[in-house]
Amino acid sequence: MVSICFYFQVHQPFRIRKYSIFDIGKNDNYFSDSSETNLNNERILKKVSEKCYLPMNALLLELLEKHPNFKISFSFSGVYLEQLEKYAPDALESFKKLVDTGRVEILAETYYHSLSFLFSRGEFYEQVKRHEEMVQRLFGQTPKVFRNTELIYNNELARVIESMGYKGIIAEGAPFILGWRSPNYLYSPAGTDRIKVLLKNYKMSDDIAFRFSEKGWKEWPLTVPKYAQWVNAVNGGGEVINLFMDYETFGEHQWADTGIFEFMRYFPEEIMKNPDNNFKTPSEVIDSYPARGVFDSPRFISWADIERDLSAWIGNEIQNAAIRKVYSLGFKILKAQDPELTEKWRKLQTSDHFYYMCTKWFSDGDVHKYFNPYQSPYDAFISYMNVLHDLELRTDEVIKKKILLAENLKENIYKEN
Amino acid sequence: MFGWEFPPFNSGGLGTACLGLTRGLKNNDIEVTFVLPRKVDLDVDFLKIVYGDDFGSIKKSYVINSLLQGYSTSESYEQRILADGEKKPVIYGRNLFEEVERYASIGGDIARNEDFDIIHAHDWLTYQAAINAKKVSGKYLVVHVHATEFDRSGGNNVNQYVYDIEKKGMEEADAVVAVSNFTKQKIIENYGIPSNKIKVVHNAVDFENYTLHEMHTLKKTKKIVLFLGRLTLQKGPDYFVYAAKKVLEYYPDVVFVVSGSGDMERAIIRKVAEMGMADKFIFTGFLRGKDIREAYHMADLYVMPSVSEPFGISPLEALNCNTPVLISNQSGVSEVINHCLKADFWDVDEIANKIVSVLKYGELQRCLRDNGSKEVKSLNWNDSARRCVDIYNDLLRRKE
Numbered sequence: 001m002v003s004i005c006f007y008f009q010v011h012q013p014f015r016i017r018k019y020s021i022f023d024i025g026k027n028d029n030y031f032s033d034s035s036e037t038n039l040n041n042e043r044i045l046k047k048v049s050e051k052c053y054l055p056m057n058a059l060l061l062e063l064l065e066k067h068p069n070f071k072i073s074f075s076f077s078g079v080y081l082e083q084l085e086k087y088a089p090d091a092l093e094s095f096k097k098l099v100d101t102g103r104v105e106i107l108a109e110t111y112y113h114s115l116s117f118l119f120s121r122g123e124f125y126e127q128v129k130r131h132e133e134m135v136q137r138l139f140g141q142t143p144k145v146f147r148n149t150e151l152i153y154n155n156e157l158a159r160v161i162e163s164m165g166y167k168g169i170i171a172e173g174a175p176f177i178l179g180w181r182s183p184n185y186l187y188s189p190a191g192t193d194r195i196k197v198l199l200k201n202y203k204m205s206d207d208i209a210f211r212f213s214e215k216g217w218k219e220w221p222l223t224v225p226k227y228a229q230w231v232n233a234v235n236g237g238g239e240v241i242n243l244f245m246d247y248e249t250f251g252e253h254q255w256a257d258t259g260i261f262e263f264m265r266y267f268p269e270e271i272m273k274n275p276d277n278n279f280k281t282p283s284e285v286i287d288s289y290p291a292r293g294v295f296d297s298p299r300f301i302s303w304a305d306i307e308r309d310l311s312a313w314i315g316n317e318i319q320n321a322a323i324r325k326v327y328s329l330g331f332k333i334l335k336a337q338d339p340e341l342t343e344k345w346r347k348l349q350t351s352d353h354f355y356y357m358c359t360k361w362f363s364d365g366d367v368h369k370y371f372n373p374y375q376s377p378y379d380a381f382i383s384y385m386n387v388l389h390d391l392e393l394r395t396d397e398v399i400k401k402k403i404l405l406a407e408n409l410k411e412n413i414y415k416e417n
Numbered sequence: 418m419f420g421w422e423f424p425p426f427n428s429g430g431l432g433t434a435c436l437g438l439t440r441g442l443k444n445n446d447i448e449v450t451f452v453l454p455r456k457v458d459l460d461v462d463f464l465k466i467v468y469g470d471d472f473g474s475i476k477k478s479y480v481i482n483s484l485l486q487g488y489s490t491s492e493s494y495e496q497r498i499l500a501d502g503e504k505k506p507v508i509y510g511r512n513l514f515e516e517v518e519r520y521a522s523i524g525g526d527i528a529r530n531e532d533f534d535i536i537h538a539h540d541w542l543t544y545q546a547a548i549n550a551k552k553v554s555g556k557y558l559v560v561h562v563h564a565t566e567f568d569r570s571g572g573n574n575v576n577q578y579v580y581d582i583e584k585k586g587m588e589e590a591d592a593v594v595a596v597s598n599f600t601k602q603k604i605i606e607n608y609g610i611p612s613n614k615i616k617v618v619h620n621a622v623d624f625e626n627y628t629l630h631e632m633h634t635l636k637k638t639k640k641i642v643l644f645l646g647r648l649t650l651q652k653g654p655d656y657f658v659y660a661a662k663k664v665l666e667y668y669p670d671v672v673f674v675v676s677g678s679g680d681m682e683r684a685i686i687r688k689v690a691e692m693g694m695a696d697k698f699i700f701t702g703f704l705r706g707k708d709i710r711e712a713y714h715m716a717d718l719y720v721m722p723s724v725s726e727p728f729g730i731s732p733l734e735a736l737n738c739n740t741p742v743l744i745s746n747q748s749g750v751s752e753v754i755n756h757c758l759k760a761d762f763w764d765v766d767e768i769a770n771k772i773v774s775v776l777k778y779g780e781l782q783r784c785l786r787d788n789g790s791k792e793v794k795s796l797n798w799n800d801s802a803r804r805c806v807d808i809y810n811d812l813l814r815r816k817e
Binding site: 021022316320321359378379382385 | 757766777
């Protein structure tokens with residue numbers, strides 16, 4: 001028996017508009033950009049909705065209705081859902097319809113798609129909680145399996161996730177991480193008792209997500225029967241094939257004219273031609289199969305770039321400076337207790353901001369360039385730091401006002417007495 | 418190869434590019450005979466330089482003791498004649514155009530006396546000589562466009578005579594080399610040359626390993642922002658001044674160094690004084706060799722706000738001196754360097770924003786410096802020369 005486990009990542013950050021030194025102290029509108037560029041969040045969300053979310057959701061709904069055993073899972077970032085509510089309510093509705101079939105599982109993550117696990121444990125808990133509340137509000141589901149931003153993972157995270165009550169966690173399964181182990185089994189994270197880790201089958205995931213339209217690839221064109229053969233070949237040598245990828249694979253990274261939608265249209269049917277194959281959500285996989293070994297990752301891994309480490313976000317000096325700065329502001333934010341400023345501060349923690357500052361352009365560079373709405377990583381850094389500067393000024397003001405207020409209050413009480 | 422100037426006797430990037438390219442060609446096993454319009458005391462061992470003195474009966478023809486320099490406009494040439502007229506003998510005509518035509522007349526003589534397969538000519542001043550050489554020899558002509566009249570003039574007051582020579586050279590040529598896509602586009606738009614005839618060969622830079630000099634005393638106390646280039650419309654020194662004004666509002670502890678001379682020098686100095694920034698500016702005048710490197714070294718940021726820069730080699734030199742750069746999008750060099758800051762030359766706010774950011778955020782400065790100096794080392798003239806060799810071979814294959 002082999003189970004196909006689909007998990008699609010859906011995320012869009014609140015990109016920072018071009019924010020110059022001259023905006024500091026004058027403009028507290030960090031995220032709204034009405035230009036024709038890729039810094040205009042509303043424009044991007046609408047564009048990707050047309051190309052990916054709406055058509056792919058329609059297709060998945062059709063497949064779920066047609067095949068009662070077809071199952072999938074999603075992980076939505078909170079900042080993504082927030083933008084859907086604001087800019088594309090029709091796409092949100094179509095996601096709800098999918099979830100209403102009862103065969104769509106939603107995973108847990110940090111609301112702000114942040115690196116908070118690395119830099120502020122308090123923030124991490126808070127953001128996971130906020131995410132859970134939002135998923136509950138919009139979809140009526142409480143997530144049971146956790147996936148961290150960009151599949152950033154280590155043993156400690158698994159232990160924390162276990163202590164938070166989840167029954168599973170998701171991680172990258174590239175060969176140099178796994179060694180001789182196969183990603184097609186469940187494992188028990190080192191140092192945990194109950195939870196299980198699902199590892200991404202990186203080859204079979206990337207065959208769809210990255211290589212599908214690559215004409216130089218020897219397997220091109222990738223047909224469903226061919227792919228089904230690969231799935232069948234796992235039978236006997238594995239229990240689950242974890243196909244984890246960005247949802248934008250469908251229609252945005254791989255355009256409609258590559259045939260990606262047609263590929264998915266015939267996928268469930270072809271896979272289920274073999275009675276030994278089925279579809280399961282992450283929770284079902286965890287309930288169905290035992291852990292076959294221990295997965296030990298003392299160091300941080302992720303699903304990004306060829307290095308599969310943290311270097312896409314904290315690989316250079318500007319990224320480190322920006323991250324240090326935003327988390328060091330936490331103390332003041334806490335002190336100011338201003339909901340609006342706190343919200344902005346959290347949106348500035350989204351990992352994409354740091355990804356845009358990545359300067360490893362010469363090996364993995366193309367991907368970074370493709371996903372970078374700024375002219376260069378340096379431009380991303382400048383806007384980001386200027387925004388932080390402004391946020392700090394405003395926070396300082398609030399704190400000052402609060403202190404003044406408290407002093408006045410004290411004085412009045414003193415007078416009255 | 419018809420050139421105009423050669424280091425150390427050069428007034429700008431054209432000579433430097435010719436040195437780099439000829440050395441790169443030599444490394445690609447191409448033998449180059451380099452023709453210079455006037456006798457200079459060069460010590461070059463890797464290429465044959467043609468001086469009239471070596472050529473018996475026609476020797477006088479080769480040595481054009483002219484006052485022409487690569488970046489002359491007709492007006493500045495005449496000014497220089499007036500200034501130098503007493504001291505230096507002027508063999509040929511008193512205006513630039515007469516000079517160019519006299520240089521042209523020796524093109525044919527050289528072609529008759531030299532053995533070669535390809536004629537390669539650098540910028541308009543050499544085109545007529547090269548066209549004559551082509552007529553005499555029937556060999557293929559490659560013209561190399563380092564700058565067009567539209568760059569030099571800033572798009573205003575394009576000199577018809579120069580334009581005509583440029584256009585004729587490009588038309589007569591069998592291939593046109595542009596130093597950037599930026600320049601290629603200008604050639605297509607302004608000269609009507611078909612795109613497939615124009616090949617882009619980016620300039621590069623040859624590095625000696627510069628030893629770090631002792632830190633300049635100024636740098637110990639102040640941040641330094643450098644402009645280095647001719648003070649002409651093309652280089653945008655006025656935008657540098659306007660940006661400086663805005664920078665000072667946000668970051669007062671900075672000194673702006675302006676190195677170079679040119680027809681805007683007085684106007685710029687006056688403007689700086691008028692805007693109340695006289696104590697924030699240092700004008701060094703025209704610098705050479707070691708002084709240029711020293712200027713780069715001491716700067717925290719090098720700014721090249723050129724209005725129209727076909728290539729622009731100076732940012733590469735600055736990076737090689739470990740100084741980060743801010744360059745205008747209207748430059749060819751912006752096509753080859755990623756690890757730098759870029760802005761439109763007219764966007765003074767953005768230039769100021771980026772200058773302040775570099776001064777304020779040390780990490781940004783270091784990151785730009787480290788990545789930029791690494792990136793610039795990957796550029797070299799051997800690769801650029803190889804692209805020229807490919808162009809030669811394509812032409813020669815045409816014959817077969």
